Amino acid sequence: MKLALTIAGSDSGGGAGIQADLKTFSAHGVFGMSVITSVTAQNTKAVIGVEDISPEMVYLQMKAVFEDLPPDAVKIGMVSSEAIIKAIARGIDEFNPEKVVLDPVMISKSGHALLKPDAIDALKKELIKRCLVVTPNIPEAQALSGITIKNVEDMKKAAENIMSYGCRAVIVKGGHLEDDAVDVFFDGNEFRELRSEKIPTKNTHGTGCSFSSAIAANLALGHDLFTSFKLAKEYITSAIKNSVNIGGGAGPVHHFFNLYQKAGLNV
Numbered sequence: 001m002k003l004a005l006t007i008a009g010s011d012s013g014g015g016a017g018i019q020a021d022l023k024t025f026s027a028h029g030v031f032g033m034s035v036i037t038s039v040t041a042q043n044t045k046a047v048i049g050v051e052d053i054s055p056e057m058v059y060l061q062m063k064a065v066f067e068d069l070p071p072d073a074v075k076i077g078m079v080s081s082e083a084i085i086k087a088i089a090r091g092i093d094e095f096n097p098e099k100v101v102l103d104p105v106m107i108s109k110s111g112h113a114l115l116k117p118d119a120i121d122a123l124k125k126e127l128i129k130r131c132l133v134v135t136p137n138i139p140e141a142q143a144l145s146g147i148t149i150k151n152v153e154d155m156k157k158a159a160e161n162i163m164s165y166g167c168r169a170v171i172v173k174g175g176h177l178e179d180d181a182v183d184v185f186f187d188g189n190e191f192r193e194l195r196s197e198k199i200p201t202k203n204t205h206g207t208g209c210s211f212s213s214a215i216a217a218n219l220a221l222g223h224d225l226f227t228s229f230k231l232a233k234e235y236i237t238s239a240i241k242n243s244v245n246i247g248g249g250a251g252p253v254h255h256f257f258n259l260y261q262k263a264g265l266n267v
């Protein structure tokens with residue numbers, strides 16, 4: 001059995017954060033574990049409360065997992081504050097995971113800040129260099145690089161800039177582009193693009209969380225980074241196509257549609 005760990009925030013609505021990550025790991029047949037950084041009171045429409053876990057408790061959760069259940073890959077999502085970023089950096093330095101995927105979550109789809117503005121600096125200086133790959137969406141890539149992004153060329157410039165903070169690869173996600181959903185991969189040597197048609201749906205809550213967790217799950221299964229990206233892009237495209245129309249806002253992507261279909265249940 002391969003093991004994957006998510007270090008992220010809890011979404012009470014079950015569509016994003018820890019909940020999306022664990023569903024994604026299970027859908028890949030990987031055993032999922034979690035370090036919770038923050039608890040959000042959230043549904044498909046809004047985030048109505050956020051309470052951070054103490055940095056020491058974040059570190060202790062990492063210690064408990066790594067000392068007994070060393071993960072084959074790690075995904076990091078909502079980190080909330082500079083103090084939590086420092087606790088995660090401490091854990092990474094002590095336990096030295098080889099494959100870390102960082103989804104630099106900043107704002108929820110419903111518009112709520114999930115990273116304190118003064119923590120962006122710590123994200124750049126303390127966390128990016130400790131990761132194999134960073135997966136910003138367009139607003140996050142803009143915030144990290146200072147480059148305004150309007151097209152794929154701008155995404156490439158932003159990816160180059162983010163690489164300078166010391167990760168080994170960057171994937172700028174294009175779900176926020178007007179036309180096709182084009183994701184740009186850069187490993188310091190070459191740019192590669194993966195494109196899918198934009199699926200016309202409002203139900204895209206948790207796309208970024210599920211995409212980065214799918215990369216981590218595929219890395220845990222032993223695939224190389226680009227193959228993991230390609231498989232994750234296929235996974236998220238199907239998960240969005242089968243997304244669930246529940247709640248009054250952006251409904252969640254679906255992780256087990258194959259199983260539901262086999263069992264004759266409605267997706």
Ligand SMILES: Nc1ncnc2c1ncn2[C@@H]1O[C@H](COP(=O)(O)OP(=O)(O)OP(=O)(O)O)[C@@H](O)[C@H]1O
Nearest residue numbers: 137173174175176181197198199206207208209211
């Ligand atoms: N409507 C869509 N149709 C097809 N692919 C999409 C769509 N929206 C997002 N994607 C894909 O989903 C993945 C996640 O991208 P996105 O830009 O939505 O991330 P995100 O904004 O971080 O997500 P979230 O904040 O909802 O967690 C990317 O591979 C992107 O291309």
Ligand SMILES: Cc1ncc(COP(=O)(O)O)c(N)n1
Nearest residue numbers: 009010016017108109205206
């Ligand atoms: C705990 C948590 N982590 C991440 C997201 C981002 O997901 P989305 O942009 O789909 O709201 C979220 N809303 N909540």
